[in-house]
Amino acid sequence: MTEYIVSSPYKVFLLLTGFAIGYLFYSKFMYRVGGVIVTPLLAIYTLSNPIFLLLFLVATSISYATIEAVVNFRLVYGRRLFYVSCFTSGVVTFILIYLMNVRHPLMLTILPGIFAYNLFSDVNSVSNVRKSLFLWSLEFSFLLIIGYVMGLMWR
Amino acid sequence: MIESLRVRSPSRRDFERYIRNLQRSKHRILVEGMRGKSSLVEILTWLLERRGAAVAGKITGLTPEVIYRGRKIPIDRGEDEKKFFLDHENVLFMANYPADIYVVENQAIKRATMRLVRRIYRPDIIVIPNVRYEHMEGLGDTPEQLTEAFLLGLDGVDLIIFSDPNPVNRKLFEELIERRRVESDVHIINVPEELSWIPAIERFFISRELLGRLGMEPLTEKEVEDLAGSLLIDLIPHSARDFLWYDASKANDPESTQLILNFILKNGLNEDRPVYVLACLRGDRIDRSRAFLDMFGRLRYDPRVERVWVTGKYLRPVLNTLGMKGSKLSHDFGEVIEVIERVRRDGGFLFLMVNGVCDFMDGIRRFLEAEEAESLRRREESILSHRRIRLIKEMITLSLMSTTRPRILA
Numbered sequence: 174m175t176e177y178i179v180s181s182p183y184k185v186f187l188l189l190t191g192f193a194i195g196y197l198f199y200s201k202f203m204y205r206v207g208g209v210i211v212t213p214l215l216a217i218y219t220l221s222n223p224i225f226l227l228l229f230l231v232a233t234s235i236s237y238a239t240i241e242a243v244v245n246f247r248l249v250y251g252r253r254l255f256y257v258s259c260f261t262s263g264v265v266t267f268i269l270i271y272l273m274n275v276r277h278p279l280m281l282t283i284l285p286g287i288f289a290y291n292l293f294s295d296v297n298s299v300s301n302v303r304k305s306l307f308l309w310s311l312e313f314s315f316l317l318i319i320g321y322v323m324g325l326m327w328r
Numbered sequence: 329m330i331e332s333l334r335v336r337s338p339s340r341r342d343f344e345r346y347i348r349n350l351q352r353s354k355h356r357i358l359v360e361g362m363r364g365k366s367s368l369v370e371i372l373t374w375l376l377e378r379r380g381a382a383v384a385g386k387i388t389g390l391t392p393e394v395i396y397r398g399r400k401i402p403i404d405r406g407e408d409e410k411k412f413f414l415d416h417e418n419v420l421f422m423a424n425y426p427a428d429i430y431v432v433e434n435q436a437i438k439r440a441t442m443r444l445v446r447r448i449y450r451p452d453i454i455v456i457p458n459v460r461y462e463h464m465e466g467l468g469d470t471p472e473q474l475t476e477a478f479l480l481g482l483d484g485v486d487l488i489i490f491s492d493p494n495p496v497n498r499k500l501f502e503e504l505i506e507r508r509r510v511e512s513d514v515h516i517i518n519v520p521e522e523l524s525w526i527p528a529i530e531r532f533f534i535s536r537e538l539l540g541r542l543g544m545e546p547l548t549e550k551e552v553e554d555l556a557g558s559l560l561i562d563l564i565p566h567s568a569r570d571f572l573w574y575d576a577s578k579a580n581d582p583e584s585t586q587l588i589l590n591f592i593l594k595n596g597l598n599e600d601r602p603v604y605v606l607a608c609l610r611g612d613r614i615d616r617s618r619a620f621l622d623m624f625g626r627l628r629y630d631p632r633v634e635r636v637w638v639t640g641k642y643l644r645p646v647l648n649t650l651g652m653k654g655s656k657l658s659h660d661f662g663e664v665i666e667v668i669e670r671v672r673r674d675g676g677f678l679f680l681m682v683n684g685v686c687d688f689m690d691g692i693r694r695f696l697e698a699e700e701a702e703s704l705r706r707r708e709e710s711i712l713s714h715r716r717i718r719l720i721k722e723m724i725t726l727s728l729m730s731t732t733r734p735r736i737l738a
Binding site: 244245246249250294296298 | 612614
């Protein structure tokens with residue numbers, strides 16, 4: 174459990190690299206899929222345990238479907254929708270983790286909610302969602318590779 | 329080659345010129361609020377220039393422009409006009425156009441962006457024509473939160489002019505000024521009730537107040553007439569073959585849209601002409617769709633409104649509100665032509681509303697404009713006649729000229 178709490182230099186490096194890439198992508202393309210913190214944190218967690226990626230994708234899909242339904246019925250928007258997304262993500266992740274019986278970092282419970290909300294905003298804005306998702310995959314893969322190589326070197 | 333201001337990352341020299349122009353300028357006027365900001369910037373720049381002042385005006389929004397020495401200079405935001413940085417655009421504007429008085433539109437999108445623009449211009453005068461239900465996601469959901477958003481970051485502001493024709497909004501503004509202990513001189517204009525039904529009437533009172541405060545020659549009767557003329561001409565429904573139409577989709581907030589609809593129903597249409605409404609809802613503007621729910625509720629029970637067509641995303645709550653009067657329209661243009669044929673058959677009036685910036689609305693607008701151009705010989709005329717326009721113009725002129733002049737800014 175402590176490996177999620179105690180930060181090692183390579184994790185901090187990964188986090189900072191994620192921020193730098195995010196800054197560049199936002200300046201150039203105004204892309205925001207995932208939000209500021211989700212991609213680097215998810216890369217760090219995935220390197221610790223690949224099952225977290227699967228868990229993240231499932232929880233994100235359910236959170237996204239939930240906020241779509243909430244907007245469709247009640248026209249909820251803004252921060253309240255963000256809370257709905259995070260709440261759903263927390264519940265779904267908790268159930269999945271309980272069923273799978275794996276140790277997990279607390280932040281993982283809200284990352285899918287943040288991601289789903291940002292994805293929802295991108296889908297409904299004029300930006301190119303495919304491009305955003307492509308850039309996100311690029312950033313995520315890049316961080317995974319760097320993290321993996323650095324992890325090997327560090328350990 | 330057409331001159332334009334290209335938005336880019338400002339250089340060190342740009343920043344130096346920006347600071348120099350900022351320090352040299354005598355007044356920096358920010359036009360805020362919700363509705364009619366661009367027009368007000370244009371009017372104020374025009375009026376100040378006519379009085380010999382060196383003015384630089386800036387209209388923000390989707391077609392941003394600089395108004396400088398009697399010319400309109402487009403602002404080029406690059407390939408994607410929605411992707412630019414506010415600080416870059418505004419710093420470059422001030423760096424490139426030296427002036428004694430700056431008149432700038434501050435878009436009320438988010439509290440943070442409003443404060444950022446205030447920090448760039450350090451305004452000494454802020455003008456707020458009205459506060460409406462708009463940009464709720466960024467400014468607040470309730471009238472109190474929305475109004476409060478304009479009272480943040482007022483350091484260095486000497487004068488605030490507020491002129492919402494709605495007495496409820498004026499009272500709320502007054503209360504918030506007291507509660508927040510605003511130190512700036514606040515002038516709340518009481519727009520006469522007999523004129524408050526005219527859309528955008530507040531611009532006349534603000535112009536008069538501002539010129540007076542700056543110690544300039546007051547509005548002339550001719551200027552008021554010209555301004556009133558251009559305002560009223562904009563409110564005349566367009567004529568197409570056998571029917572009339574009006575595009576209120578740029579109003580973007582329910583109060584302004586209702587004001588325009590009421591004005592047209594009262595002054596521009598015969599009572600027996602059926603009214604049809606077409607609204608486009610955007611997925612990225614859920615706050616706006618929600619703000620319009622009450623108005624859709626009123627349309628449902630308005631006996632003159634025959635049908636309301638809605639298109640776009642997240643329509644279910646709107647259709648529920650409209651009940652039997654509402655219909656969903658797909659983005660298929662064939663359906664739109666059916667809609668227009670129905671309005672034509674009934675000799676009706678088609679009212680476009682909610683989102684002006686929308687591909688669907690652009691298509692309809694182009695179609696209707698083409699119809700209008702083709703059918704000049706067979707056009708239906710709005711009853712908003714020259715005589716009626718003259719009467720309303722006289723009302724405005726009389727009201728503005730008869731009341732006391734504002735005192736000069738210390």
